[in-house]
Amino acid sequence: MSGQILIVDDEMGIRELLSEILTDEGYDVTVAENAAAAQSYRETTQPDLVLLDIWMPDIDGVSLLKHWSASGLLTMPVVMMSGHGTIDTAVEATRIGAVGFLEKPIALKKLLATVMDVLKQHPVNSVATAPAVTTVLDKVISPLEPMLTGSDSDDCIVDMSLPLREARDQFERLYFERLIQQTEGNVTYIAELAEVERTHLYRKLKQLGVKIPKK
Numbered sequence: 001m002s003g004q005i006l007i008v009d010d011e012m013g014i015r016e017l018l019s020e021i022l023t024d025e026g027y028d029v030t031v032a033e034n035a036a037a038a039q040s041y042r043e044t045t046q047p048d049l050v051l052l053d054i055w056m057p058d059i060d061g062v063s064l065l066k067h068w069s070a071s072g073l074l075t076m077p078v079v080m081m082s083g084h085g086t087i088d089t090a091v092e093a094t095r096i097g098a099v100g101f102l103e104k105p106i107a108l109k110k111l112l113a114t115v116m117d118v119l120k121q122h123p124v125n126s127v128a129t130a131p132a133v134t135t136v137l138d139k140v141i142s143p144l145e146p147m148l149t150g151s152d153s154d155d156c157i158v159d160m161s162l163p164l165r166e167a168r169d170q171f172e173r174l175y176f177e178r179l180i181q182q183t184e185g186n187v188t189y190i191a192e193l194a195e196v197e198r199t200h201l202y203r204k205l206k207q208l209g210v211k212i213p214k215k
Contacts, residue, residue, distance in 0.1 A: 003119045004028045004045075008038040008061065009053040009081065014104070018051065018111070025112065035059035042073055049118055051102070054082040054089060062089065065096045077122045079114060081106065087168060103196060110195075173208045185212045 005027050009015050015031045022029050030047065032038040034056055041047075054061040061080060068074040080093045083104035090101045099122075100114055176190070183189040190212075191201045205212065 002026065002028075003048040003115075004030070005115070006030050006032060006038065006041060006047040006050045008032045008035070008050065008056075008064075010034055010056045011053075014053075018106070021108065021111065022115065025115075027115070035061070035064040038064060039067070042068065047076055048122070049115065050076060050078045051115075052078050052080055052098075054080055054093070055084060062093055062096070065093060065098060069097050077118050079118060087172065101195070103200070105197070107197075169208060172204070173210055176205060176208065176210050180210070180212055187212065 005022055007015055007018050007022075007029060009018070009031075010033055012033070015033065019029045019031050030041060030045075032041055035058065038050075038052070052061045052065065061082075065074070065078060065080075068078075074097045077099045078097065079100040079102055080090070080098045081102045081104060082089065093101065099118055102110065102114060176194070179190045179193055183193070187198060187201065191198045194201065196204070
């Protein structure tokens with residue numbers, strides 16, 4: 001493996017764990033404990049990939065991503081990380097330029113697969129003009145695209161007149177119902193497609209009032 005990876009996370013344990021794992025896989029890893037340290041590093045070096053935590057003190061990951069984008073420094077793929085991720089945050093980060101999203105606790109297999117996939121789509125020391133790896137936004141939108149588009153507003157199943165929170169819940173409910181239908185209710189497949197832990201998936205389905213049919 002090759003590639004220079006910058007890990008930005010305010011939690012020392014996570015920085016050390018991710019660094020150890022990726023170093024063992026042959027990657028050249030640098031860590032930053034906050035956005036200021038990451039910005040200082042980026043001003044002199046362009047890594048091949050950045051793993052960027054969202055929730056950090058002082059300056060959060062999304063704000064740093066916006067700064068890089070506005071200042072022309074977002075010339076490398078960035079994968080966001082969070083233990084409290086929401087679709088809103090993932091969508092915002094994707095619109096700014098992030099190419100992926102990892103939910104904490106990050107599974108080893110998921111981490112390595114994401115890093116490998118991103119570096120494959122964005123070759124070392126090259127700059128892609130647009131994110132080529134499947135993003136969280138793509139995964140959310142694609143199963144529901146027929147429901148959200150159409151020449152007539154009546155074709156849209158999600159009620160766009162609802163307040164944001166209610167519209168989002170309706171959107172997520174449709175999303176998971178479609179995944180349940182596609183996977184015939186296989187929880188493992190649903191969790192993989194939605195890129196969430198099984199425990200989080202069960203909690204989310206309960207919150208939305210979505211039930212997996214008994215086989």
